[in-house]
């Protein structure tokens with residue numbers, strides 16, 4: 001396993017801990033992963049949910065919390081690894097979150113839940129505003145699920161900003177949270193077919209990078225559980241892996257004990273695919289909350305203005321409320337996002353043990 005070079009930075013262990021919102025990956029988890037030499041990732045989605053003035057003041061709390069959690073994760077990392085932020089492009093305040101991550105000197109910005117067409121422009125504008133030196137700019141990584149999406153984003157950035165991604169994360173159908181696949185694709189796509197897609201994305205990144213005398217590493221995500229899975233991803237041409245669900249069942253994960261235990265208890269049959277107000281399918285643990293939503297849902301009493309395209313009059317539920325309830329441990333009223341391989345998680349362990357197990 002080789003170190004992962006991203007822009008002007010290096011992670012000695014090419015393992016990214018995937019960003020998990022709301023509140024599942026904040027500074028405690030991200031700092032612990034970075035301390036091991038990996039890349040710890042904070043999720044910016046409603047990250048300030050437990051600030052005392054959050055209700056009614058969400059935006060200010062989230063910006064403050066992005067700043068605080070990046071600083072704390074870097075402190076915990078003690079100079080090792082890298083600290084990144086996952087910012088969903090579907091967020092209403094996506095641009096402000098990116099700006100705050102630049103200001104707080106995140107090493108890496110990862111964007112999923114849509115293609116981050118404007119990301120380099122937003123980062124450059126923020127860099128000017130905060131007087132960042134070139135070496136201080138974060139590396140930029142889009143998350144894609146297909147070769148087509150990888151080509152679209154690379155060409156867009158090249159045309160509009162004369163740049164390319166520093167890293168491409170390929171998220172497959174076994175991932176947790178929102179998924180870049182239709183329900184039908186999730187049912188029909190075979191692991192072999194998706195392996196081919198990863199190979200094509202690796203070839204595409206190589207081709208597009210070489211055109212500019214650069215190298216764009218590809219990182220594979222979704223369902224990576226043990227060292228064999230990591231080795232398999234590398235055999236397809238990936239130079240790193242992004243792992244999320246496994247890191248939930250750790251002492252360091254920022255979620256409540258009840259949330260972590262739900263991962264330990266869940267089996268494959270307990271999982272389901274839900275329709276999220278984000279407009280994408282998502283994988284979650286079937287629980288009372290999901291059953292109630294399927295039976296007609298509840299009324300949205302208050303809108304937290306988290307998503308760009310969510311109409312609270314039509315949405316089946318409030319995703320902020322559901323994810324905050326879950327992370328706090330009110331599981332009967334919460335949405336528990338999870339990856340397809342959760343059935344293999346049987347105990348709560350430490351970040352150190354997982355990193356040693358996966359790295360070779």
Ligand SMILES: Cc1cc2nc3c(=O)[nH]c(=O)nc-3n(C[C@H](O)[C@H](O)[C@H](O)COP(=O)(O)O)c2cc1C
Nearest residue numbers: 018019020021112175176177222223243244245339
């Ligand atoms: C609880 C949970 C929350 C997640 N939240 C986000 C998120 O806010 N943004 C995002 O881009 N991906 C999110 N993901 C996806 C992960 O970052 C990761 O890419 C994916 O889950 C990898 O698959 P694995 O969980 O099987 O390792 C989430 C995943 C989980 C399990």
